[in-house]
Amino acid sequence: MLEVVKYSATHKLNWNAFVRTSKNGTFLLLRDYMEYHAERFTDHSLLFYHKSKLVALLPANEAEEGIESHGGLSYGGFITDKRMKAALMLEVVKAMKTYFAGLGFRSIKYKAIPHIYHQLPAEEDLYALFRHEAILYRRDVNSVIAMANALTYSKTRRWEVRKASKSELQLQLATSYGAFMQLEQQVLQERYNLVPVHTAAEIELLAARFPENIKLYTATLGDELLAGILVYETATVAHCQYMGASAEGRKASALDLLVDWLLQEVYSHKSYFSFGISTEQAGKYLNEGLVWNKESYGARAVMHDFYELRL
Incomplete structure (x- = not known):
């Protein structure tokens, strides 16, 4: 069973600690970077707990009727550690969709973290997005x-x-x-x-x-x-x-x-x-x-x- 929790300042230490030990997080996803322009975005980041243990973070902001992960960063998407596996990520994406749909949001735009930033293989999210019928709407060429x-x-x-x-x-x-x-x-x-x-x-x-x-x-x-x-x-x-x-x-x-x-x-x-x-x-x-x-x-x-x- 997954628990989805909206980020607040009380989670800052746990958020940053998880990013630092994750398999795909970078300093851009630490709160002191994310929040340097906080006044431009309505934050709606999420923490995901499985059996009471933190297993994923989602940096995100509201954008009218939609959610962006993340509108103020080069990349967003799920931050995970070495315990994340493909089947669990299917549940995480399902829980994310259920959570945001329940609040009346109509879409989620998701900037995947390019694989070059991964310290361990971390593309469970791409498979889960495929399974949940996400549409690839933009592809940039980085040299x-x-x-x-x-x-x-x-x-x-x-x-x-x-x-x-x-x-x-x-x-x-x-x-x-x-x-x-x-x-x-x-x-x-x-x-x-x-x-x-x-x-x-x-x-x-x-x-x-x-x-x-x-x-x-x-x-x-x-x-x-x-x-x-x-x-x-x-x-x-x-x-x-x-x-x-x-x-x-x-x-x-x-x-x-x-x-x-x-x-x-x-x-x-x-x-x-x-x-x-x-x-x-x-x-x-x-x-x-x-x-x-x-x-x-x-x-x-x-x-x-x-x-x-x-x-």
Whole structure:
């Protein structure tokens, strides 16, 4: 028998402890990360107990007549530990549907945690979603390098790295979040007509809360910031949350040299290096120039899937 409990602040310690010992949770699913923008979302996260023991968490928020897991995070979905098995997950998804339907919600949108973040196999949820007739409504292409079997850079990329390595560029771990986010905003606006999801103040706040997980690496020439990469680091993945270079940085191939340094030295011990997605319009459009750039370093596609359950 499963018990479903709505999250409240009294559950924070148990929630965080479970995430830290789970087989697929990351720091993004800790409450201090989830709640940095709490005013934007009506939280409706759940805890699932089986025989009085906590077996799963669901980060979630209300969205009009539906539920999202999670609207404010790159991914959501069930967080589980090594005790979770396929048959139990069928019961967990059934209990989730019954709970939310009983409150009058009409659908659940579910962002699965990509397998590269799993420390143990943890795709019981995908089978359960299939059994409960969930619809795959979005699929994003994330470009990822498997570090133990990394491919060779393209000829163009090798040339850019060699050129930059002969310059006087300095590569370093930095804390100049404000300057970098200003650069990133300019790059996104000029090249893609987009704005960063986070403000500089939010990044500074999150980096202070999670100094072992959120790190900024920069390429400078003297005092001038030419390129930067903001990395979200988990147990298995170094993920480029933001990366960008100024016009001068592009001329100097500063970002190429910075990426190469992260791949060859800083994160060579990680299982995966993730460049992020290159899809738009809920996965219907592939930015071929953007994905080519990532693939030129040897990255290949890992899917990030989004499901909908009708209640």
